Amino acid sequence: MTKSDLFDKFNPIIAERQALLDTGVADPFAIVMDAVRSPTEAVINGRETILLGTYNYMGMTFDKDVIAAGVEALTKFGAGTTGSRVLNGTYGAHRDCEEALKDFYGTRHAMVFSTGYQANLGMVSTLAGRGDYVILDADSHASIYDGCAMGNADIVRFRHNSVEDLDKRLGRLPPEAGKLVVLEGVYSMLGDIAPLAELVAVAKKHGAMVLVDEAHAMGFFGKRGRGVTEAVGVEADVDFIVGTFSKSVGTVGGFCVSNHPKFEILRLVCRPYTFTASLPPAVMACAATSIRKLMSDGPAKAERLWKTTRTLHAGLIAKGFKLATDTPQSAIISVLMPDQEMTVRMWQALLEMGVYVNMSRPPATPMGVFLLRCSLCAEHTDAQTATVLQRFVAAAQAVGLPLNQG
């Protein structure tokens, strides 16, 4: 009998990766941080590097109160819970963290998952069951698509950010069927924001429940930093907000907040919540402290973050780079690149000059585009922003990337 190799299906991507590495570039998906100096600086390959691809929007990773809370919890409660939230894995720190979330969002309920990925996986797969519909934006994050694949609902996809397309597709569904419309405040690849007021209004017109993932908006959209939902004034019409601790909060974990009266039952029926170990108490203490600090210090940090973002966005356009959005819509600035080889060469040139950005390629990106994606931090200084801009220009010259002539 012939022996089959289950890895044969990966041959095309193995060959593509090898061909790329054979051109002599470093592997953009195998970066190691040897030391981390601050939210904006690390040592990579022995070189001092400005971090511009970490989603550490509010710079909370090294906040002294956050670290102190984590150290205390680590010492008092140990390194981990070794248990599920519904068995031995709920400590006071988990409850405190959920209280902090309820205060931050002004909701009656909050549920902490072990990652943001699991929060979307769990909410989408559990809320919509057999005979129900999930209606999702075409550019949705992998965790939302995976939640759809895990559940039993019928899945309908609408064109990215198109209010008209959502309306049309909802109109084709049986009026009596259960419907969950899944949106994101900020889409992380291009850094564009959703027309949430219009999308939510259409969803409500068709009797759908609405879930908004605000992972890339927490802390700096809306007066209280609750996200694009708050910024456009539709909090009352959004049934579920999903978020993460691995961006603005500066640690790891995911959550969902809601005012639904039956929300708490999810703890028993949502498998990605129930059948996994809870986060370590130190992580929960860091998250709770960070969330509460964002309630007081958030607005000042948000102001700095927006200012830096506007400066870099305008600077890159002035230097002739093509960006995914004409205006700085979020704290993500995506530079459009012509092809994979130029993207990797430019990425490597930047890294060798001491600037780390994310390289993104299809299918993670929409419309087959290649991107160098920058995410800003409230702690980036004006001097760092100026240095980044100089290095972008120098890197483009070094690799022969054509720039628009002003």
Next chain:
Amino acid sequence: MSNRAALYARIIELIEPFNPKKIALTEATSFSDDIEMDSLTVMDLVANMEDEWDIVIPLNLLPELETIGQLTDAIAKLVKD
């Protein structure tokens, strides 16, 4: 021309813009193996077909619609319903 034959002819027209290598399209042509469409392109193509006939083709049905013939049968059924 039967209803299915007319439907098939229109489906071929809708697929052509997504067939840059201009391979010959038949009932047995596979979207992934022959036309080499990635999953995102398949979803975009299906969205156009939903609009063409004002039907819903849920994404969860796609794994079973591997060939043009299978897609035609599925759309014929949805249009009739």
